[in-house]
């Protein structure tokens with residue numbers, strides 16, 4: 001009996017340890033990917049600066065030099081944005097949850113993926129509701145979630161397509177909802193059940209940017225969202241695309257509403273797209 005108890009406890013403890021290690025592993029993978037992405041982005045900016053500087057030196061006329069300076073200035077500003085995004089992450093290494101503005105977090109993250117998305121001819125559209133309240137979150141962790149979702153979306157699209165990132169408030173649940181919708185391959189019902197399982201992957205291995213194939217991205221997303229007391233949902237239609245929605249609790253609870261929200265009638269109808277939620 002006592003042995004049984006100990007074994008169960010040991011297994012439980014081992015399980016917690018393994019999950020922690022898994023979480024660390026995804027964090028390291030994400031960090032490695034981020035270093036690779038930023039180095040490529042930065043290199044691209046440097047090439048622009050060097051090429052326009054050469055052009056300015058070669059051609060002494062004012063219009064050419066003005067153009068060269070404009071391009072160098074724009075590239076320099078972009079370089080500053082990239083370093084700001086990386087420094088922001090380096091500064092915030094704790095796991096603290098603080099009031100966080102999701103719109104700026106998304107904008108900062110997108111700076112890091114601009115070149116990559118451009119290379120694969122993927123258009124990104126941002127649709128943010130106005131005056132969004134802050135959420136209680138750890139910026140680095142949510143950025144890790146976003147980068148995982150965007151990389152998955154990009155890989156599901158392959159070449160040429162679009163991604164829509166939406167932010168809206170859910171007043172009934174006191175959350176801000178961040179969704180990433182792609183025009184990619186979609187996920188079949190049988191696979192949908194497994195996508196959050198650690199090591200589940202349909203990819204052969206890392207792609208030419210060194211990303212994907214570990215099968216840890218979505219399991220890390222789910223763990224992070226759960227630790228925020230949030231929800232992650234997915235909706236997908238094969239051949240049309242996939243939409244992941246992350247619901248994060250507001251940093252400040254709004255004043256109580258005068259009347260309770262109406263209860264929606266329950267329906268047993270099957271939704272047409274494949275759906276899965278972590279609750």
Ligand SMILES: Nc1ncnc2c1ncn2[C@@H]1O[C@H](COP(=O)(O)OP(=O)(O)OP(=O)(O)O)[C@@H](O)[C@H]1O
Nearest residue numbers: 152153156195201202212213214215216217218242
């Ligand atoms: N937006 C998407 N569209 C289609 N399939 C997706 C999408 N996101 C995830 N998947 C499927 O879910 C699987 C698991 O995703 P996950 O991010 O956990 O792992 P991965 O991308 O294969 O590897 P990595 O851990 O390196 O990110 C993917 O292999 C893919 O089959």
Ligand SMILES: [Mg+2]
Nearest residue numbers: 152212217218
């Ligand atoms: Mg992935």
